[in-house]
Amino acid sequence: TGSPRSIDLGAYCYPPILNSDAAHLLSCPSEDLDPRYTAGPRTPPRPRKFKNRDAPVAWDRRRRRRPHRGLIVLTEAERARHLLKYAGFRDPDLAVSKAGGWVGLNTFNPKAKVVPIPGKEFGVTASLLVDYNAVYSLERTDVMRLQAFGIELLPTAMRDRVLNMSTHGSRQDVVHALEKVLVTNAFEVKVDDDNTNGLYALFPDTARMNHDCRPNVSYQWDYKTFTQYATALRTIYPGEELTVSYINGLRPYKKRRAALKRSWGFACSCPVCSLAELLISLLEQERMHVLMGEAYAYAALEWNGVGEAWTAARYARRAIEEEVMQLREEAGEDIEDMMALVDDPWEHWSWLWRTRKRMNWKPLDAAKKKEIDEAVVEAATDPTPTVEATPEAEARAEHEPEPQPEPVA
Numbered sequence: 001t002g003s004p005r006s007i008d009l010g011a012y013c014y015p016p017i018l019n020s021d022a023a024h025l026l027s028c029p030s031e032d033l034d035p036r037y038t039a040g041p042r043t044p045p046r047p048r049k050f051k052n053r054d055a056p057v058a059w060d061r062r063r064r065r066r067p068h069r070g071l072i073v074l075t076e077a078e079r080a081r082h083l084l085k086y087a088g089f090r091d092p093d094l095a096v097s098k099a100g101g102w103v104g105l106n107t108f109n110p111k112a113k114v115v116p117i118p119g120k121e122f123g124v125t126a127s128l129l130v131d132y133n134a135v136y137s138l139e140r141t142d143v144m145r146l147q148a149f150g151i152e153l154l155p156t157a158m159r160d161r162v163l164n165m166s167t168h169g170s171r172q173d174v175v176h177a178l179e180k181v182l183v184t185n186a187f188e189v190k191v192d193d194d195n196t197n198g199l200y201a202l203f204p205d206t207a208r209m210n211h212d213c214r215p216n217v218s219y220q221w222d223y224k225t226f227t228q229y230a231t232a233l234r235t236i237y238p239g240e241e242l243t244v245s246y247i248n249g250l251r252p253y254k255k256r257r258a259a260l261k262r263s264w265g266f267a268c269s270c271p272v273c274s275l276a277e278l279l280i281s282l283l284e285q286e287r288m289h290v291l292m293g294e295a296y297a298y299a300a301l302e303w304n305g306v307g308e309a310w311t312a313a314r315y316a317r318r319a320i321e322e323e324v325m326q327l328r329e330e331a332g333e334d335i336e337d338m339m340a341l342v343d344d345p346w347e348h349w350s351w352l353w354r355t356r357k358r359m360n361w362k363p364l365d366a367a368k369k370k371e372i373d374e375a376v377v378e379a380a381t382d383p384t385p386t387v388e389a390t391p392e393a394e395a396r397a398e399h400e401p402e403p404q405p406e407p408v409a
């Protein structure tokens with residue numbers, strides 16, 4: 001109310017609901033936030049499935065003229081007040097320009113897209129931030145209810161995206177589903193306050209990236225703009241999967257595997273864990289050039305086995321070079337095999353063999369194969385284009401460049 005830069009967020013706040021222990025968490029920040037964050041209806045949307053309209057604890061809702069992505073913070077009042085001082089909450093222009101264009105904050109860099117990855121569901125910015133430890137004194141179920149309340153305040157598209165994230169487990173209602181989503185997908189982040197409680201943030205786009213012990217993407221968190229940046233660590237070719245490391249890659253093999261199994265529920269079968277990469281580096285170190293061709297071929301098969309066609313083809317080429325250089329006659333079959341892999345990794349026998357094994361996928365029976373072939377031929381010859389809501393199409397649509405926000409008068 002009053003000056004255009006002074007927005008009364010009181011209208012967004014509910015009285016504390018939980019119990020008197022929660023009172024210290026209550027925060028209704030009504031300082032003068034930039035109106036571009038708060039433009040839009042002054043009344044929060046009614047929770048849908050989550051009927052208890054009694055209060056969230058501390059939260060802030062960013063909106064532009066039209067809803068974009070939204071951001072929710074669940075933390076103590078003191079920390080919420082601290083966060084509100086950051087440029088990310090005060091100056092949207094700064095946050096945007098720091099991110100090099102319309103990326104960061106409410107928008108997403110459309111260079112990447114989410115695609116289905118065999119055996120990992122899907123593979124590839126800030127929408128939900130949950131500070132678990134800060135609310136540790138509350139009952140777990142109350143924390144879960146608050147999270148669920150918060151998600152109801154996000155724009156519908158973002159809410160649905162969050163609830164559709166991977167959970168590697170069973171889902172019940174929205175409250176439990178959200179808890180699982182956060183446990184599987186949130187990143188630990190830090191801010192510059194004196195509070196030692198952990199802080200976790202969910203960025204739905206980077207959270208789609210799968211793990212690799214030798215990732216091609218690194219991520220950095222900028223607390224001032226509340227933005228997570230993802231940067232390529234090397235040239236990444238079209239079609240290559242973007243991967244990050246969920247764990248400290250310097251930890252020994254067994255510890256890495258145990259941590260990934262415990263927290264994310266999968267057994268890592270990346271080529272580093274399969275020891276192919278280790279073998280190459282050991283042989284190089286020991287100058288055992290005579291065995292390099294075989295080691296490269298082994299790495300090529302491992303990478304193709306987890307669906308990394310580009311890396312597999314690179315190793316296959318090096319294997320061919322080594323074998324040809326050594327003019328080993330008995331290597332003829334290996335060279336042919338590697339040439340077939342370079343020629344078409346997706347048709348090579350090794351394509352996804354590791355994933356198939358891990359997922360216990362059975363080969364298609366003849367009838368199913370025939371059915372698919374016929375459907376493909378039919379689709380190819382059908383003159384009327386069909387528009388189907390495939391997961392790929394949906395994922396593509398989800399990452400269409402977002403329209404630029406309208407200028408604020």
Ligand SMILES: C[S@@+](CC[C@H](N)C(=O)[O-])C[C@H]1O[C@@H](n2cnc3c(N)ncnc32)[C@H](O)[C@@H]1O
Nearest residue numbers: 120121122166168185207208209210211264266
């Ligand atoms: C943060 S999510 C990554 C994106 C997820 N694949 C999706 O579809 O949204 C973490 C989950 O992805 C799967 N995942 C990630 N990296 C994987 C890998 N290297 N191998 C197998 N599954 C993986 C596991 O199910 C894990 O619990």
